[in-house]
Amino acid sequence: MSMEKSSHVILTSHKSEVYKDALPINWGAKDPKERGPVVASISNPLHRNAIGSHSGSYTVYRALSIASGQFPKMHIPDLKNTESTTTIGPQDSWTDPDKFVSIDPWGADVNVHFKDYMEKGYDVRPSIAVTQARLQLPEIYEAIKAGRLKPDGKLINEKGDIKVTKVAFEPVWYLPGIAKRLGIDEGNLRKILFSETGGMFPELVTRPDLKVMLPPIGSTTAYIFGNPADLAKPEVELTCRVHDECNGSDVFGSDICTCRPYLMYGIEDAARTAQKGGVGLIAYYRKEGRALGEVTKFLVYNARKRQEGGDSAATYFHRTECVAGVEDARFQELMPDILQWFGIKKIHNIHSMSNMKFDAIVKSGIEIVNRISIPDELIPPDAQVEMEAKKAAGYFTKGEVKSGDALKNIKGREIDEEKR
Numbered sequence: 001m002s003m004e005k006s007s008h009v010i011l012t013s014h015k016s017e018v019y020k021d022a023l024p025i026n027w028g029a030k031d032p033k034e035r036g037p038v039v040a041s042i043s044n045p046l047h048r049n050a051i052g053s054h055s056g057s058y059t060v061y062r063a064l065s066i067a068s069g070q071f072p073k074m075h076i077p078d079l080k081n082t083e084s085t086t087t088i089g090p091q092d093s094w095t096d097p098d099k100f101v102s103i104d105p106w107g108a109d110v111n112v113h114f115k116d117y118m119e120k121g122y123d124v125r126p127s128i129a130v131t132q133a134r135l136q137l138p139e140i141y142e143a144i145k146a147g148r149l150k151p152d153g154k155l156i157n158e159k160g161d162i163k164v165t166k167v168a169f170e171p172v173w174y175l176p177g178i179a180k181r182l183g184i185d186e187g188n189l190r191k192i193l194f195s196e197t198g199g200m201f202p203e204l205v206t207r208p209d210l211k212v213m214l215p216p217i218g219s220t221t222a223y224i225f226g227n228p229a230d231l232a233k234p235e236v237e238l239t240c241r242v243h244d245e246c247n248g249s250d251v252f253g254s255d256i257c258t259c260r261p262y263l264m265y266g267i268e269d270a271a272r273t274a275q276k277g278g279v280g281l282i283a284y285y286r287k288e289g290r291a292l293g294e295v296t297k298f299l300v301y302n303a304r305k306r307q308e309g310g311d312s313a314a315t316y317f318h319r320t321e322c323v324a325g326v327e328d329a330r331f332q333e334l335m336p337d338i339l340q341w342f343g344i345k346k347i348h349n350i351h352s353m354s355n356m357k358f359d360a361i362v363k364s365g366i367e368i369v370n371r372i373s374i375p376d377e378l379i380p381p382d383a384q385v386e387m388e389a390k391k392a393a394g395y396f397t398k399g400e401v402k403s404g405d406a407l408k409n410i411k412g413r414e415i416d417e418e419k420r
């Protein structure tokens, strides 16, 4: 019966039909009421002032659930007791339209910031959520056993579990700002977003007055060790890792790259800094396989291992480009928005060897003091190819950089395949 109602489709490109009672969004305005809420819920099309819908890539699963009749189409979330477990912001950066283009700084606790609008019937939904957790990690238990970390009954309990605050961010794009970061024309950006998604969002080209889009892409999660308010204080030592997802290594311990070892080392060091009176932050971006995805990544693994002469550091990036068309599709210019949300002005220790990440952070106005590369003993043998290739390509290291035959001689394990 609910299908009957939804079978009548109104095209969103007709301004007179939809978005009629939409509130304006004044991106960068000082007060949330003046800025206005981003209304991307679909319960009332007349109120919408953004393109796309909530939940990032999970939008599509919600649609499946509604289509199958399991999910009530008109459900409006009851946000009682969902407020943040700790107050973060507002920061000065929240009102700088250039500092935020990929998240909504007012996206957390919308039932507080936009209470008046919600009372008037606007279905405003959060795009940021703050909660707390305890981490149980084998590498941290080992660090305690080795004496590198000590339980203190506060940050780390007797069992070795670490207390953290965690924050989830859904992408909210301010299209003029995204275009500016890319250094391209907004109209061009909108046209390419429209055509490359197979025409998924017609308003990108038909409704230039709608400036905000919630794209169906992965989210970001931040883990904070210590007091989140200290992130905004440049005098408090901050240890930070900005990590792009690598599911094979991060979760399953696959040994072809250094992602999990580097991530765990970052967590250990973030916790150590917090125990010394500083603060730690791990920002985890769902940008699998340099934002090319796992299918491309696994194809590249095979192509690397099957090439003449075997997997070698000298041809590491070349093989990716042959399969994917580009070495890296991550575009790190949007990444610092998360750091700006916490009001970060200075990072004392950054766990990253990437110059793209370093440059993007510095360009966003954040000072970086120390760059920390992964310790050699944490690099799995099969990951030497990746590591030496990255160092040769200019990634940050205090160690030796190989070239020529020395680089060619860094070889990965041979492919173990059934002969066909």
Ligand SMILES: [Zn+2]
Residues within 6 Å of the ligand: 246, 249, 257, 258, 259, 260
């Ligand atoms: Zn990896």
